[in-house]
Amino acid sequence: MKKYQVIYKDLEKAIHSKEYQVGDFLPTEQELVETFQVSRDTIRKALALLVEEGLVKKIHGSGSQVISQEQVNFPVSYLTSxxxxxxxxxxxxxxxxxxxxxxxxxxxxxxxxxxxxxxxxxxxxxxxxxxxxxxxxxxxxxxxxxxxxxxxxxxxxxxxxxxxxxxxxxxxxxxxxxxxxxxxxxxxxxxxxxxxxxxxxxxxxxxxxxxxxxxxxxxxxxxxxxxxxxxxxxxx
Amino acid sequence: MKKYQVIYKDLEKAIHSKEYQVGDFLPTEQELVETFQVSRDTIRKALALLVEEGLVKKIHGSGSQVISQEQVNFPVSYLTSxxxxxxxxxxxxxxxxxxxxxxxxxxxxxxxxxxxxxxxxxxxxxxxxxxxxxxxxxxxxxxxxxxxxxxxxxxxxxxxxxxxxxxxxxxxxxxxxxxxxxxxxxxxxxxxxxxxxxxxxxxxxxxxxxxxxxxxxxxxxxxxxxxxxxxxxxxx
DNA sequence: AAGTGGTCTAGACCACCGA
DNA sequence: CGGTGGTCTAGACCACTTC
Structure with a gap:
């Protein structure tokens, strides 16, 4: 699995397990860079997946905020049989x-x-x-x-x-x-x-x-x- | 408007105006880099928007293929009033x-x-x-x-x-x-x-x-x- | 003014495709 | 094999929020 996918799954799990509550901010991108020892671009790819999933919202100048802890399912929109x-x-x-x-x-x-x-x-x-x-x-x-x-x-x-x-x-x-x-x-x-x-x-x-x-x-x-x-x- | 947005709109327009047919490939990322005189990352951001929109599909190792020329409207999924x-x-x-x-x-x-x-x-x-x-x-x-x-x-x-x-x-x-x-x-x-x-x-x-x-x-x-x-x- | 995310660059290497 | 897109890096500067 790619680095950014691992980080994505890591953060997703932390959100699902209520380690971050709705309204909380994730660590800053710089902090995540240091935590995971990867480049900022890799962190940003991981965060983009969380945003796409509807768990996180990014606020320019402030940080990445958790807006949902639940799995939102897409019975139709995603191509699932x-x-x-x-x-x-x-x-x-x-x-x-x-x-x-x-x-x-x-x-x-x-x-x-x-x-x-x-x-x-x-x-x-x-x-x-x-x-x-x-x-x-x-x-x-x-x-x-x-x-x-x-x-x-x-x-x-x-x-x-x-x-x-x-x-x-x-x-x-x-x-x-x-x-x-x-x-x-x-x-x-x-x-x-x-x-x-x-x-x-x-x-x-x-x-x-x-x-x-x-x-x-x-x-x-x-x-x-x-x-x-x-x-x-x-x-x- | 950001560079990648300009390029995205450019390519979208070319697709809508049938300059590229369904099944055609867009120029390679390297060619687009030279055409628009920007970095590859900027080109990739523009292409990502076309993919999200459902107009283009990327095939690893082959190129970016046009799969639809029509505007797909999202009356519900997008947050439009x-x-x-x-x-x-x-x-x-x-x-x-x-x-x-x-x-x-x-x-x-x-x-x-x-x-x-x-x-x-x-x-x-x-x-x-x-x-x-x-x-x-x-x-x-x-x-x-x-x-x-x-x-x-x-x-x-x-x-x-x-x-x-x-x-x-x-x-x-x-x-x-x-x-x-x-x-x-x-x-x-x-x-x-x-x-x-x-x-x-x-x-x-x-x-x-x-x-x-x-x-x-x-x-x-x-x-x-x-x-x-x-x-x-x-x-x- | 300091800190945050957003954009852009240049370059490297990898994984996949087709001839 | 050469060419393509996918991943990752390091660094720069900009735009926005917060104080």
Whole structure:
């Protein structure tokens, strides 16, 4: 691990363990330079990570102030898979693979997903049951060339894990949008929808390091099961 | 304006004007150093802003690749006020001040808003009409000590503008959460709600540079009028 | 005036990529 | 292998806060 990452983790831990309270100032950059015996630039990189995370705010001329001791989670904004989120938060959950088939992208689907026309893709529909309640339906389209061997067993676990650890493909970035959509017939069947007429819909186009899109996901959430937490800085 | 900001704006403009296409590489850092006659660190600061914005991706060993030419807007994630958003996007909109009164924070309200108990706050309720449709209700609680002179006329325009340009207070950061809530009697009256039973609710605690909270806002949106766009990087 | 973070520089070495 | 971006250093000066 890089020096600035070590220092970042060190300071993060000190904040989480309440060694610094909200409102307290961290040591000055000069003091941290001496403590950790590194250059000021390295200290500043570590502090930048704390600022990005929303734990610390820098005040020009004064110092670095702690503004939160809690982990702020980014269920959507960060590119984390459902499986990873569930593990991280220790929620009991089950994934049911509803269907898995290979299809050819037509004009409509190309428009919607961002894949090229006549490309072969897997279409995967999964139901997520959280605490006994069918809460989420994920409809995935995945580039079939990259994963010829996809099967139900992989789909039941984490596709990201399969991609990164088995196929050694590297996921880079995604563009996402959240809207509130009317429910479909499929939603009625696969989500414990009650009398709602809407779902929260997160659509993502996900890209690999080489710049190719490999996934389009439509993730449809039961209204009550959706929560998004964010930290924002003012840009002057 | 700082050097790295100038270079950032320069490159951003070149990308927006399609001088670089999606998939193209920007000049190498060394070339940019020579072009702009600055140090490499300054170039790297400029590139970091493009990466943060989601326009560019850096590939270790290869270069800086353009991945989007569009402005990705962050209506929620960035700390931008309603008034600023509206102006920026050129949407026709009207703000109606429904009520404005000064109240004392009780235990319940303290829990909800984050303000201290027995503190004096303004309670401001505003209706936002977009394209003739009552789409949003904002319920604001504002620290009364900071703005003793608040009135309906200020509330109809931008409170952020008033705070920053009149009172010279500086807004720092916010913690936000988005949920889908059941509608209230107030929503039925103030939003063209149709037959929906829910609204998108964004709750924000907003802080000044000096660390004091000055605002709690509950922004309730008609379902169809809500859209949130995001760019996410994978953290390995 | 003293102390703090913000910007900028110049140079070194490392890790990764592609031919 | 050469070229690229990533990390780290040491030092300078500026802008802001605090006294």
């Amino acid at each position: 459902y499986q990873e989120l569930i593990e991280q938060q220790g929620i009991k959950s089950q994934t049911n693979v509803i269907s898995l088939d290979k299809i050819i992208v037509d004009t409509n689907l190309s428009e919607k997903t961002g894949f090229s026309k006549s490309q072969q893709v897997w279409r995967l529909i999964r139901q997520r049951v959280v605490d006994g309640c069918a809460s989420v339906v994920d409809i995935d389209y995945l580039d079939a060339r990259l994963m010829p061997q996809l099967n139900r067993s992989i789909a039941e676990n984490s596709i990201y894990d399969y991609l990164e650890n088995q196929l050694h493909l590297s996921i880079s970035h995604a563009f996402k949008e959240i809207t509130i959509d009317n429910i479909t017939e499929q939603d009625k069947i696969l989500i414990d929808i009650g009398k709602d007429h809407h779902v929260v819909c997160i659509r993502s186009k996900v890209y690999l390091d080489n710049g190719n899109q490999f996934q389009f996901t439509e993730s449809r959430h039961k209204l009550e099961k959706f929560k998004f937490v964010d930290y924002a800085k003012r840009h002057h | 309603y008034q600023e958003l509206i102006e920026q996007q050129g949407i026709k909109s009207q703000t109606n001040v429904i009520s404005l009164d000064k109240i004392i924070v009780d235990t319940n309200l303290s829990e909800k808003t984050g303000f201290s108990k027995s503190q004096q706050v303004w309670r401001l309720i505003r209706q936002r009409v977009v394209d003739g449709c009552a789409s949003v209700v904002d319920i604001d609680y504002l620290d009364a000590r900071l703005m003793p002179q608040l009135n309906r006329s200020i509330a109809e325009n931008s409170i952020y503008d008033y705070l920053e340009n009149q009172l010279h207070l500086s807004i720092s950061h916010a913690f936000k959460e988005i949920t889908i809530d059941n509608i209230t009697e107030q929503d039925k009256i103030l939003i063209d709600i149709g037959k929906d039973h829910h609204v998108v609710c964004i709750r924000s605690k907003v802080y000044l540079d000096n660390g004091n909270q000055f605002q709690f806002t509950e922004s309730r949106h008609k379902l169809e009028k809500f859209k949130f766009v995001d760019y996410a990087k994978r953290h390995h």
